[in-house]
Amino acid sequence: MTAIATMPVMVQSGNHAGRPAVSAVGSGAQYWCTTHKLVYQQIAGSWGTLFDLTTVDTGFANPMTTAEDIIYGGASGAPTRKAKGSDGTFLGVASGALLYTAVTDALLSTSDITTNNASTTKHGFAPKYPNDATKYLDGTGAYTVPAGGGGGGGSLVWLQRQTASASAQLDFTSFLSSTYTAYLFALTNIMPATTNTNLLMRVGTGGGPTYDSGTNYGWAGWRWAPGGSATAGGSSGQTSLGLDASGGIKSDAVLPYSGAFYLWHPQGTAAAKAVTGQCHYVDNSGTLIGSTFSGLYIPTTALTAIRFLMASGNITSGFIDVYGLTHA
Numbered sequence: 413m414t415a416i417a418t419m420p421v422m423v424q425s426g427n428h429a430g431r432p433a434v435s436a437v438g439s440g441a442q443y444w445c446t447t448h449k450l451v452y453q454q455i456a457g458s459w460g461t462l463f464d465l466t467t468v469d470t471g472f473a474n475p476m477t478t479a480e481d482i483i484y485g486g487a488s489g490a491p492t493r494k495a496k497g498s499d500g501t502f503l504g505v506a507s508g509a510l511l512y513t514a515v516t517d518a519l520l521s522t523s524d525i526t527t528n529n530a531s532t533t534k535h536g537f538a539p540k541y542p543n544d545a546t547k548y549l550d551g552t553g554a555y556t557v558p559a560g561g562g563g564g565g566g567s568l569v570w571l572q573r574q575t576a577s578a579s580a581q582l583d584f585t586s587f588l589s590s591t592y593t594a595y596l597f598a599l600t601n602i603m604p605a606t607t608n609t610n611l612l613m614r615v616g617t618g619g620g621p622t623y624d625s626g627t628n629y630g631w632a633g634w635r636w637a638p639g640g641s642a643t644a645g646g647s648s649g650q651t652s653l654g655l656d657a658s659g660g661i662k663s664d665a666v667l668p669y670s671g672a673f674y675l676w677h678p679q680g681t682a683a684a685k686a687v688t689g690q691c692h693y694v695d696n697s698g699t700l701i702g703s704t705f706s707g708l709y710i711p712t713t714a715l716t717a718i719r720f721l722m723a724s725g726n727i728t729s730g731f732i733d734v735y736g737l738t739h740a
Contacts, residue, residue, distance in 0.1 A: 568735040576727035585717045592736035595675045606725030607663035608696035612652040616717030631707030633657025653707040667694040678715035685709040
């Protein structure tokens with residue numbers, strides 16, 4: 413190549429072998445070497461490196477490959493592809509990682525607010541429970557005690573059930589309410605583990621409650637059978653109420669005890685607590701027994717609980733429901 417005394421200051425490009433001799437270019441001329449990604453400049457008769465393109469940010473490297481991908485910071489914040497999730501999933505964080513996941517009950521957090529409660533104009537959540545077994549959610553969105561039945565006679569409202577399964581006793585501790593002054597207990601297919609034993613009732617008082625097994629009860633019962641009748645009980649000095657009138661219930665799953673009785677004004681403090689009812693069962697000799705009974709818990713202390721138990725052994729099976737009697 414014939415030497416040229418001067419050459420305009422300009423950028424030429426080519427591989428390293430094609431770089432012209434410094435004598436062939438003017439001072440300040442630049443050459444971009446595609447072999448080494450360097451820009452040279454002729455300065456004072458020699459090629460010097462003006463800047464190194466390998467150290468220059470060449471722009472953002474897009475990691476996305478598919479429609480609706482997103483980019484997130486991966487290791488050390490490096491741009492990383494996140495593929496879109498499947499239908500019904502949402503982007504969130506679980507165990508510190510970003511991922512698409514379905515919304516589950518465990519991920520929902522509710523607080524004591526009413527903003528999303530159902531109303532007469534929209535769907536929504538049920539109001540918070542009132543912790544009162546006598547109240548039910550009505551059509552206005554409020555928890556209320558159901559109104560009495562037709563005819564002005566009031567009605568029975570189911571409150572609670574206790575089911576026996578080789579149980580030492582069945583306790584009712586949360587059914588009492590100022591809403592009711594009388595309660596009906598319905599005893600269904602009560603079967604003793606020990607044959608020829610008696611079904612008893614005791615009351616509980618106080619916040620414990622404490623079940624009274626002292627001589628604070630009085631009761632009277634009349635049993636009738638195909639071959640005759642008998643009475644039992646005592647006006648006072650009894651340690652429980654005998655709900656079978658001392659007939660002795662046979663342990664026979666085919667012939668269990670069933671009955672019903674009312675408990676009157678258990679939360680009052682002016683009078684003894686009265687119980688009246690009737691039942692049927694088969695005694696240990698296989699005789700069908702019918703019985704009526706009435707009883708008193710003689711102290712005037714307000715009651716907080718009722719307990720059913722056998723005079724000996726467990727209650728093998730059966731269940732007891734309690735109902736509140738509403739006013740007219």
